[in-house]
Amino acid sequence: xxxxxxxxxxxxxxxxxxxxxxxxxxxxxxxxxxxxxxxxxxxxxxxxxxxxxxxxxxxxxxxxxxxxxxxxxxxxxxxxxxxxxxxxxxxxxxxxxxxxxxxxxxxxxxxxxxxxxxxxxxxxxxxxxxxxxxxxxxxxxxxxxxxxxxxxxxxxxxxxxxxxxxxxxxxxxxxxxxxxxxxxxxxxxxxxxxxxxxxxxxxxxxxxxxxxxxxxxxxxxxxxxxxxxxxxxxxxxxxxxxxxxxxxxxxxxxxxxxxxxxxxxxxxxxxxxxxxxxxxxxxxxxxxxxxxxxxxxxxx
Amino acid sequence: xxxxxxxxxxxxxxxxxxxxxxxxxxxxxxxxxxxxxxxxxxxxxxxxxxxxxxxxxxxxxxxxxxxxxxxxxxxxxxxxxxxxxxxxxxxxxxxxxxxxxxxxxxxxxxxxxxxxxxxxxxxxxxxxxxxxxxxxxxxxxxxxxxxxxxxxxxxxxxxxxxxxxxxxxxxxxxxxxxxxxxxxxxxxxxxxxxxxxxxxxxxxxxxxxxxxxxxxxxxxxxxxxxxxxxxxxxxxxxxxxxxxxxxxxxxxxxxxxxxxxxxxxxxxxxxxxxxxxxxxxxxxxxxxxxxxx
Numbered sequence: 001x002x003x004x005x006x007x008x009x010x011x012x013x014x015x016x017x018x019x020x021x022x023x024x025x026x027x028x029x030x031x032x033x034x035x036x037x038x039x040x041x042x043x044x045x046x047x048x049x050x051x052x053x054x055x056x057x058x059x060x061x062x063x064x065x066x067x068x069x070x071x072x073x074x075x076x077x078x079x080x081x082x083x084x085x086x087x088x089x090x091x092x093x094x095x096x097x098x099x100x101x102x103x104x105x106x107x108x109x110x111x112x113x114x115x116x117x118x119x120x121x122x123x124x125x126x127x128x129x130x131x132x133x134x135x136x137x138x139x140x141x142x143x144x145x146x147x148x149x150x151x152x153x154x155x156x157x158x159x160x161x162x163x164x165x166x167x168x169x170x171x172x173x174x175x176x177x178x179x180x181x182x183x184x185x186x187x188x189x190x191x192x193x194x195x196x197x198x199x200x201x202x203x204x205x206x207x208x209x210x211x212x213x214x215x216x217x218x219x220x221x222x223x224x225x226x227x228x229x230x231x232x233x234x235x236x237x238x239x240x241x242x243x244x245x246x247x248x249x250x251x252x253x254x255x256x257x258x259x260x261x262x263x264x265x266x267x268x269x270x271x272x273x274x275x276x277x278x279x280x281x282x283x284x285x286x287x288x289x290x291x292x293x294x295x296x297x298x299x300x
Numbered sequence: 301x302x303x304x305x306x307x308x309x310x311x312x313x314x315x316x317x318x319x320x321x322x323x324x325x326x327x328x329x330x331x332x333x334x335x336x337x338x339x340x341x342x343x344x345x346x347x348x349x350x351x352x353x354x355x356x357x358x359x360x361x362x363x364x365x366x367x368x369x370x371x372x373x374x375x376x377x378x379x380x381x382x383x384x385x386x387x388x389x390x391x392x393x394x395x396x397x398x399x400x401x402x403x404x405x406x407x408x409x410x411x412x413x414x415x416x417x418x419x420x421x422x423x424x425x426x427x428x429x430x431x432x433x434x435x436x437x438x439x440x441x442x443x444x445x446x447x448x449x450x451x452x453x454x455x456x457x458x459x460x461x462x463x464x465x466x467x468x469x470x471x472x473x474x475x476x477x478x479x480x481x482x483x484x485x486x487x488x489x490x491x492x493x494x495x496x497x498x499x500x501x502x503x504x505x506x507x508x509x510x511x512x513x514x515x516x517x518x519x520x521x522x523x524x525x526x527x528x529x530x531x532x533x534x535x536x537x538x539x540x541x542x543x544x545x546x547x548x549x550x551x552x553x554x555x556x557x558x559x560x561x562x563x564x565x566x567x568x569x570x571x572x573x574x575x576x577x578x579x580x581x582x583x584x585x586x587x588x589x590x591x592x593x
Contacts, residue, residue, distance in 0.1 A: 018500075021404070022464075022465070036442040036445070037436065037438050037442035040441060096329075106329070109333075110329050112579060116340075120568045121568060123545050128339040136358060138338075138342070138359055171335070183583055202317070203317075225432075225469075255440060255532075266442075270441050273437035273438020273440065277435075
């Protein structure tokens with residue numbers, strides 16, 4: 001009896017020490033910060049007096065109801081990234097991984113090359129991309145050869161800038177997805193395919209009937225993370241145009257307020273962020289629920 | 301099982317079709333690979349060019365190789381008073397610590413939650429999933445105020461603590477991993493009188509080594525390339541990624557594009573080498589399971 005209690009105490013001490021850091025980190029950098037953000041969104045200062053109001057949210061609704069307000073534009077731009085990533089980028093990644101898995105000639109080489117955009121600093125990569133697409137760069141040269149005149153300025157023209165950034169973000173997005181999907185495919189027991197081939201199954205059937213269901217947990221995780229990061233679009237826009245040329249996004253707006261504006265606008269920026277997080281919450285859990293319904297969790 | 305002739309013929313037909321499909325895919329892959337590699341070849345060549353000849357024709361092959369660009373850049377690539385050498389050093393410290401905090405924190409969290417039964421275990425798991433799938437976009441201003449108030453700014457060590465979350469994507473990778481490895485060695489070690497720490501350190505961690513390496517490398521790529529955090533919090537301690545962003549403005553004004561590309565090369569090469577060296581470990585051990593709970 002005594003030994004058992006002693007054992008339990010040891011276990012508790014062990015778990016306490018092990019989990020101390022992650023829990024402390026969560027309490028400070030997640031719980032405290034978000035609680036603070038909640039206060040910040042409602043806090044208002046007038047004549048040196050602090051009080052709480054809904055003004056920031058009222059302002060947000062007003063701006064959202066105006067068709068050509070900045071926030072409306074940021075929202076539209078932000079919402080373009082999720083479908084680009086999930087409905088174009090992800091299926092392509094799955095196909096890429098499948099063909100690498102089927103040992104396309106040179107698959108070892110392609111594996112490294114396809115991951116390169118994920119290794120290279122986004123700062124460097126966007127820089128290269130920008131020089132490639134300018135009118136004086138390689139793409140400009142190509143337009144000259146094709147006699148497209150006046151040459152399209154892909155990032156300098158409001159009409160094209162956001163689409164160019166979207167294209168870029170899909171173009172460089174395959175790396176991690178391929179690693180995760182390839183790793184999942186690598187774990188599919190090969191007996192399944194051997195049986196499949198004897199039955200005279202073509203590639204398409206193999207892909208849709210065997211591979212996709214077997215790696216469904218990974219796919220659904222990637223979809224959920226895509227939904228989750230829907231409002232979290234900063235990187236490529238910041239580095240490509242800094243949000244000029246009508247390319248701003250919500251998260252970049254918040255980021256720029258923190259970086260360049262003074263503290264009295266933090267309340268509104270926070271309110272914008274919180275509002276969309278609250279909207280996102282049921283969406284993420286809804287999608288998660290649906291994806292669990294669609295595919296059963298395969299264990300192997 | 302004996303295959304009929306028809307089946308064999310059918311199989312052969314399919315395998316020819318497979319081959320054609322694979323070669324078509326090969327061609328498409330080659331095009332995509334070209335668009336990835338070309339900018340790098342161009343950047344490498346540009347980094348070796350003379351400033352004026354680049355100005356005349358940005359696409360040309362260098363007429364002479366200016367290896368001196370890679371020396372000059374150490375004198376000219378200065379951001380907020382910090383030179384390239386120091387930026388490199390900052391990047392290494394920031395990456396090493398950020399990776400360490402992140403990997404250790406998610407390892408212990410994943411191990412305890414994955415392998416032990418205790419009160420609050422399910423709560424912690426739900427928190428881990430929740431914080432990962434609901435990134436709170438609006439928390440940035442509050443975080444900034446907090447870090448300014450407690451004097452974390454421009455302190456490499458403290459700022460890299462931001463990476464120490466135990467509940468991110470790394471948690472998911474490692475949680476799945478620890479779940480999948482057997483507890484029987486640990487059981488045997490317990491019977492032999494080994495304590496919890498000992499079991500964790502000498503029995504479980506060695507088995508997790510490949511997964512830990514994969515997670516650490518992937519994390520280090522993220523930290524090395526992180527520019528958003530240094531942008532906000534390390535203005536006077538710039539890392540390479542952030543430095544490059546600032547240096548571009550100078551380089552553009554002074555038309556020193558070859559130097560800028562030399563900087564890009566210097567910031568990229570270390571990671572590329574590490575990735576190629578550990579490619580197999582990374583691809584075989586980066587498994588993301590489903591999100592439950």
